Amino acid sequence: MNLQVFLLLAAALFAVGLYGALSQQSIVMVMMGLELMINGILVAGAAFWFHIAPGTADGQVLVLVAVTVMALEMAMGFAVVTALFRSRDVDVTDEAGDLRG
Amino acid sequence: MQTVVFWVLAVAAVGFGVAVFVVDSMARATFALLASFLCVGGELLLLDLNYLGVLVVLMMIMEMLVMAVFMIMYMMNPGGLMPMTMVHNRRAALTISIAVFAAMAAGVLLTPWPHRRGAVPHDPAFSLGEAIMGPKMLVMMVIGIAILATMIGSVVLATDRGRYDRPPGRDGGAA
Numbered sequence: 001m002n003l004q005v006f007l008l009l010a011a012a013l014f015a016v017g018l019y020g021a022l023s024q025q026s027i028v029m030v031m032m033g034l035e036l037m038i039n040g041i042l043v044a045g046a047a048f049w050f051h052i053a054p055g056t057a058d059g060q061v062l063v064l065v066a067v068t069v070m071a072l073e074m075a076m077g078f079a080v081v082t083a084l085f086r087s088r089d090v091d092v093t094d095e096a097g098d099l100r101g
Numbered sequence: 102m103q104t105v106v107f108w109v110l111a112v113a114a115v116g117f118g119v120a121v122f123v124v125d126s127m128a129r130a131t132f133a134l135l136a137s138f139l140c141v142g143g144e145l146l147l148l149d150l151n152y153l154g155v156l157v158v159l160m161m162i163m164e165m166l167v168m169a170v171f172m173i174m175y176m177m178n179p180g181g182l183m184p185m186t187m188v189h190n191r192r193a194a195l196t197i198s199i200a201v202f203a204a205m206a207a208g209v210l211l212t213p214w215p216h217r218r219g220a221v222p223h224d225p226a227f228s229l230g231e232a233i234m235g236p237k238m239l240v241m242m243v244i245g246i247a248i249l250a251t252m253i254g255s256v257v258l259a260t261d262r263g264r265y266d267r268p269p270g271r272d273g274g275a276a
Binding site: 004005006007008009011012013014015016017018019020022023024025026028032033035036039042043046047049050051052053054055056057058060061063064065067068070071072074075076078079080081082083085086091092093094 | 107114115118119121134138141145147148164167175187189194198199205206209214217220222231237240244254255258259261
């Protein structure tokens, strides 16, 4: 396996996640789409580390940051859904378009 | 052997990723996402990232179990007893994501990637630990602050009480 096939895998995961984030109505499903996109970033970061610059740990640090971002995104997302659900009984994006510009 | 494992895991990762948005039940979608993450953890193991691979596997198992609880709390149809589609603007989303994939694939295949510099260290986890305790410590500190901010922020958002406790007359709030 070379760098390209890993990056193609990352691109495929990212694209599937993007489809989910754009098309799903339920906020929790949107968050799942975002998680899949970050999943692709994990693969890309690890592949770059292994195939381009394994001598330094920069790529590994990037993967660590991406994993953390994924967990934090989920925690904040659920907190926002909880607040929204508590005040309005809403769990789909179409009914929470107050900030639509 | 490694090539076979790579392709099996890659196809499974993308396949489970697609399944997340195809299956009828929220709980099944959560576990499909978990399976996709486990496949990616396996890919990291293939790249000699033993520590990060295992970290992804363990973290995602916990995360998806928490997610499954939330799913069942919020969602109608958690068990998938009836068909469910909750999508808007499906065609545009499909077009955009296919276009993005095509653009990224073209970039991946056409870019002249640099040659490898340096060798894979004997123990990548050790070099990662050295990095985050040395030159990359700022990253670790920012991550720590971000986690703390997230803990505070999510509790503040999720709690029922505002600055002046509960609204008057509700759930034992002072009338």
